[in-house]
Amino acid sequence: MTAFQTQAQSALLVFALAAACRPVPAVNSPAHFNRLARAESAYHDLRSLKDQIDVTTYRGADRNVRGESIRELLARYTAARPAVVALLAEPDSQMLGSDDRRALGIMRRTMDRELVERLDVANSAPVSGPPHCTYSADSLASRGRDSLLARVYDCYAYAARTIVVESDTLDRLTILGMLGRTDDPERRKRLFLALDPVWRSVNGDNSAHSPYRHLIRLDASRWKAGASPVDASARRLGIDPSVMEKWLVSVLAKWRDITPESLIEPWDAYYVAGKASRVLSSRISLDELGAVNHRFYRQLGADPVQLGIQYDLEPRADKTPVAFTTFGGRGISRDGVWRGGEPWIFATYRIGGFDNLAEMLHETGHGIHIAAIRARPALHDWPDSDPYTEALADLAALEMYEPAWQVRYLGDSARLGESLRAKYFGIVMDIAWSLFEARVHRDPSLDPNSVWTGITRDYLRIKPHPELSWWAMRGQLVDSPGYMMNYAIGAIIIADLRAHARTVRGAITDSNADWYPWISEQLYQFGLARSSREVIEQFLGRSISPDALLRDMGRGTGW
Structure with missing residues (x-):
């Protein structure tokens, strides 16, 4: 650095x-x-x-x-x-x-x-009860997008953290993790269908008057007027949006080509992708999540404790169900001395396991990124490209899918094909969600359940269930329309960056404490001081390409 x-x-x-x-x-x-x-x-x-x-x-x-x-x-x-x-x-x-x-x-x-005269500070006291979720979406929509959006997200957040399964109350991420580890197919089905209140909090009965369908109609006019966040994400990186959509479809087609031809139930898709989790999750207790996370980043010279990264991971009634990282303070140079910032990571973990470790490594990837920013105060912020920002979070985190990493940090490993399927199932799901968003916002008259069914059937080989709004389980679809595209584009960027870094420096698993200073100087330090496109292209020596991602997926042929 x-x-x-x-x-x-x-x-x-x-x-x-x-x-x-x-x-x-x-x-x-x-x-x-x-x-x-x-x-x-x-x-x-x-x-x-x-x-x-x-x-x-x-x-x-x-x-x-x-x-x-x-x-x-x-x-x-x-x-x-x-x-x-x-x-x-x-x-x-x-x-x-x-x-x-x-x-x-x-x-x-x-x-x-942002730094407005009157800050709208939410009440920090715990909520006294559930939000009012039996409402007329038509009525709220008539008051404007913000009124409807706030209610939908409140109801989604409540539903996502209060899922009743038998005698337990679980959250969305816990359920999804259990799908990958539950051997009994009937119990998997019950777990999956227990998410129905979450889906309904967003899309109701999927009629033309559902909350989500109102929201996409309200968003569509802005998107058509040139404010599409999906298109903006691609253009900021110098990529035509139509070309980017073709790249994303090519990734889904690659997944289709390397997976078995038979269609499977959605709850079984999580199980098939969860083989690596089943092999390794028993080695990752709730207490071990943080220990493994810190040990890995400390090896790379990015000790979260020394970098001042703070964590809020305990379940809480009023907590957002979406994991995120933010600034609690920003570094500054004063009197020739660098004074570090205070990155904060928010997530909710009731159990350990491979899947929650993946999320923690990703969020800590955000934390070490913003801890390395050395821009002047005006430019000390996230980069100008959300896909690039999401990619940087996974630069080291995706190493967990390599068997050598698993042996070193977990004491055992899944087979390469099992690990790659776990890695790319999440990525192709993000790409499927991004294409779903692009298509329903392009034509709000489309039935979102049908759009989702078509994408997941044609590319992910998942049996159709048009009666279920099972796409409606990501909070970003509600409060950050278009944001899923950042994960999708970010997957292409990160595969390219990781492949180049491996060529230059070798595998991250084998790296030591000089890795973080090197990558900080190459990629992390800039904030808004340089455009993301400029930083990426200088690092790669060329423009972005999906080739590295497609090659990496090819290592899993015969899953």
């Missing part, structure tokens, strides 16, 4: 060189730079307060880990914001160089969109 010069040193050097070469107007003069530097420092502090307010709220807590209350943090934020607004109004963008002008523009936009 390289240490950057402070922003002041860099800017003054540029100014001095420019002045020495030729007479120029006072662009990026010390006075202009000092005003921007003061504004940027204050902006960083304000954003850190917002980050702390966010993670404290996500934790369902009244105080942050340093004992500061939400009320105190809000008061400090409210008091500090006017000064930041005033400081950002001072610099004349026309008197700044292009990099500083861009930084100023980003800060001003972030103030308008």
